[in-house]
Amino acid sequence: MAKKIYKSLPDMGKARNRVDRPVLRREDIIVPASVSSYAEGRKFFIRTFGCQANVRDEEIMAGYLEKAGFCRTNEAKEADLAIINTCAVRENAEEKVYGEIGNFKANHLRDKDFTLAVCGCMMQEEGVAENLMTRYPFVNIIFGTHNIDKLLDLLAEHLERKKDLVDILSFPGDIVENLPSTRLDSYKAFVNIMYGCDKFCTYCIVPYTRGRERSRSKEDILAECRELVEQGYQEITLLGQNVNSYGKDFQDGTSFASILEEVAKLGIPRLRFMTSHPWDFSDEMLDVIAKYPNIMKCIHLPVQSGSDVVLRRMGRRYSREEYLRLVAHIRERMPECALTTDIIVGFPDETEEDFRATLSLCEEVKYDAAFTFIYSPRKGTPAAKMKDDVDDATKHRRFDQLVKVIEKGVIGHAEKMVGKTFAVLVDGPSKKDPSLLSGYTESGKLVHFRGPSQLKGHIVDVLVKESHTFSMIGELTEDPLLLLAKDFAKAFQNEEVVIRYNEAMKAFKKSESVQRLRDELEASQRALALSVKEGKDEAYLGAKKTYLALKEKYENHPIVMNLHSAQEELQRELDLIQEKLP
Numbered sequence: 001m002a003k004k005i006y007k008s009l010p011d012m013g014k015a016r017n018r019v020d021r022p023v024l025r026r027e028d029i030i031v032p033a034s035v036s037s038y039a040e041g042r043k044f045f046i047r048t049f050g051c052q053a054n055v056r057d058e059e060i061m062a063g064y065l066e067k068a069g070f071c072r073t074n075e076a077k078e079a080d081l082a083i084i085n086t087c088a089v090r091e092n093a094e095e096k097v098y099g100e101i102g103n104f105k106a107n108h109l110r111d112k113d114f115t116l117a118v119c120g121c122m123m124q125e126e127g128v129a130e131n132l133m134t135r136y137p138f139v140n141i142i143f144g145t146h147n148i149d150k151l152l153d154l155l156a157e158h159l160e161r162k163k164d165l166v167d168i169l170s171f172p173g174d175i176v177e178n179l180p181s182t183r184l185d186s187y188k189a190f191v192n193i194m195y196g197c198d199k200f201c202t203y204c205i206v207p208y209t210r211g212r213e214r215s216r217s218k219e220d221i222l223a224e225c226r227e228l229v230e231q232g233y234q235e236i237t238l239l240g241q242n243v244n245s246y247g248k249d250f251q252d253g254t255s256f257a258s259i260l261e262e263v264a265k266l267g268i269p270r271l272r273f274m275t276s277h278p279w280d281f282s283d284e285m286l287d288v289i290a291k292y293p294n295i296m297k298c299i300h301l302p303v304q305s306g307s308d309v310v311l312r313r314m315g316r317r318y319s320r321e322e323y324l325r326l327v328a329h330i331r332e333r334m335p336e337c338a339l340t341t342d343i344i345v346g347f348p349d350e351t352e353e354d355f356r357a358t359l360s361l362c363e364e365v366k367y368d369a370a371f372t373f374i375y376s377p378r379k380g381t382p383a384a385k386m387k388d389d390v391d392d393a394t395k396h397r398r399f400d401q402l403v404k405v406i407e408k409g410v411i412g413h414a415e416k417m418v419g420k421t422f423a424v425l426v427d428g429p430s431k432k433d434p435s436l437l438s439g440y441t442e443s444g445k446l447v448h449f450r451g452p453s454q455l456k457g458h459i460v461d462v463l464v465k466e467s468h469t470f471s472m473i474g475e476l477t478e479d480p481l482l483l484l485a486k487d488f489a490k491a492f493q494n495e496e497v498v499i500r501y502n503e504a505m506k507a508f509k510k511s512e513s514v515q516r517l518r519d520e521l522e523a524s525q526r527a528l529a530l531s532v533k534e535g536k537d538e539a540y541l542g543a544k545k546t547y548l549a550l551k552e553k554y555e556n557h558p559i560v561m562n563l564h565s566a567q568e569e570l571q572r573e574l575d576l577i578q579e580k581l582p
């Protein structure tokens with residue numbers, strides 16, 4: 001494309017502005033004609049880097065594109081329109097973006113109408129968009145975090161004027177409602193309760209890329225959550241860079257605790273929230289978390305460092321002692337509460353003593369999980385200008401040491417779970433071993449276990465048998481078929497088949513003659529296997545005859561027959577119900 005139009009470029013000075021008030025806009029979704037005709041028969045692909053806020057932005061962009069008539073593809077190669085949604089929090093996140101952009105050159109060469117858009121936090125940094133437009137001439141549209149709701153208009157402008165566009169706004173940010181959304185998950189949802197951050201920790205780019213702290217109205221949040229509950233969602237995570245600040249901008253006493261409580265009352269089975277800043281974590285919040293069983297007892301409480309000197313230079317607004325006091329206070333109120341954290345090693349001029357303070361804090365707190373990062377200077381932030389005498393090898397050595405200390409704590413928590421039963425929300429087949437299902441406990445521990453894939457999206461009880469550092473192996477405490485049936489039966493008010501199956505199973509377990517027959521059948525199976533291994537024909541024929549006779553006897557036993565027919569009936573019912581499900 002011949003010419004590029006730079007409509008507006010980022011300005012870190014303006015991004016720092018906290019004077020202008022954010023505006024509330026309720027947008028109508030209008031699809032420009034040029035976009036709907038382009039969308040016909042075309043597929044979009046979105047690749048998201050970074051945090052949950054970016055994931056939620058992806059869902060909104062997907063909502064716009066589907067409204068315009070595009071279909072989604074998860075195959076980059078098939079894409080007619082691709083969007084790369086970027087993260088700026090560390091340099092390595094940015095490097096991955098360049099690689100991803102390069103992957104789309106093939107789409108561009110194959111199809112002259114292919115459109116590539118790049119958006120998100122990294123685009124809000126000064127100089128990045130111009131650099132991209134020069135290095136990658138096949139990038140067609142660049143926009144930022146503040147104009148996602150203009151996606152279709154930008155696409156229309158690009159199509160109609162046949163020009164590449166850059167449009168990045170730097171301002172405190174608006175609150176935009178009535179956004180479309182196609183959620184990536186059908187039972188776990190993220191809900192933004194606020195945007196931006198005013199904390200300005202000295203290392204962090206987020207207050208510049210995502211604007212000022214601004215809260216969505218309670219009514220809008222509750223309406224979104226209510227809809228999710230009605231749609232059968234099992235888990236909501238309330239999102240904000242610093243949820244404790246929710247409502248402060250209304251200046252009417254509204255607090256995070258109040259919105260948390262109101263969402264909990266809607267009856268969502270699992271409610272989570274992230275992220276909490278240790279500086280303004282109130283007692284009122286703790287009261288609400290402790291009071292509602294559907295608020296998960298799991299708090300992400302980034303500490304960043306265990307050294308007072310470093311915390312001060314990071315601008316974190318709390319001391320090591322205050323943080324530890326808060327941890328003790330949370331555990332006094334809710335001894336079962338899991339705590340997770342974020343830690344940065346190698347902050348400018350971090351001394352060995354500072355680092356040891358971080359290690360000792362982790363030894364003391366014993367986190368359930370921790371995300372550890374090597375400090376990455378972000379241009380335009382105060383820390384990027386700080387003197388740093390620590391070499392890279394030292395930073396990497398400290399990082400490895402820290403990971404080991406954290407693992408010790410994590411293993412300690414994991415080991416205590418063995419032999420206990422936990423409610424697990426099933427995510428579906430495990431990514432590593434599809435023969436297993438995986439899901440998370442209320443405290444956020446990953447558990448793998450055997451069961452049918454239909455349990456996806458259900459909350460089931462799992463007995464933990466083995467603990468590994470970052471996951472557990474368990475087994476379902478109830479028959480999975482029955483679990484599904486119970487759930488469906490609840491929804492369809494038809495419990496007859498479940499009761500029949502239950503009774504047939506009870507009779508099956510109680511019958512001594514059936515159990516004896518089963519033991520004999522199993523023994524004959526083993527004998528048959530042995531005869532095959534030994535290769536003696538005569539023994540094999542004898543063992544096979546015994547096995548087949550016992551099998552027939554077992555299958556024709558009235559109690560076993562009754563169980564099988566109850567099982568079939570239940571399965572038929574489940575199939576029927578599943579067909580009817582949306």
Ligand code: 5AD
Pocket residue numbers: 089090203204205302304342343344373374375376377378
């Ligand atoms: N370098 C390394 N880690 C960072 N984080 C934020 N900014 C930086 C940076 N410049 C980490 C913090 C934060 C998490 C989301 O990312 O630990 O809590």
Ligand code: SF4
Pocket residue numbers: 197198199200201204205206207241242277
């Ligand atoms: Fe960044 Fe600090 Fe805001 Fe978190 S609280 S987003 S670390 S500035």
